[in-house]
Amino acid sequence: MKVPKLKDRSPLAPLLANGWALDQTRDAITKTYKFANFIEAFGFMTRAAIWAEKWDHHPEWSNIYARVTVTLTTHDAGGLTELDIKLASKLDALAKG
Numbered sequence: 001m002k003v004p005k006l007k008d009r010s011p012l013a014p015l016l017a018n019g020w021a022l023d024q025t026r027d028a029i030t031k032t033y034k035f036a037n038f039i040e041a042f043g044f045m046t047r048a049a050i051w052a053e054k055w056d057h058h059p060e061w062s063n064i065y066a067r068v069t070v071t072l073t074t075h076d077a078g079g080l081t082e083l084d085i086k087l088a089s090k091l092d093a094l095a096k097g
Contacts, residue, residue, distance in 0.1 A: 003074055003081040012080070015088050023071060027079030029088060030071040033095045041066050047094045057083045059091075 005027070006012070012029065016022070020031045035041040041063055048070075052058045060071040072088055074081040 003077050003083055005074070005077045005079045005081055006085075011082070011085050015085065015092075018092055020088055023073075026073065028071050028073035029080065029084060030069065031088070031091075032067055032069045033091075035066045035068070035095075038065050041068050044068060044095055048091055051090050051094070052087065055083065055087065057087050059087065 012020070012022075015029060020029045022028075023030050033041070033044065035044060045061070045063060045068055048059070057074070060073075062069050070088075070091060072084040073079060074083050
């Protein structure tokens, strides 16, 4: 099932107010999470991976010690969709513990 691209950017407002930013090079959003140490960062990634797999929507991410940078876009749709909003909101919740 193909998910349509967002036509209206207003659903992104709560995410943008919570530290997410529009990627300046493509139709995507990005955020860097900072944790106390590597174990907390890796634990976040593990919990996030379970949800990403469950929803079949996988982030682009990188981890450097206690930081995890995440970029979300729906490749099949060629840009941002409701799936990105859903996963971004879940990642924010997971990062809070």
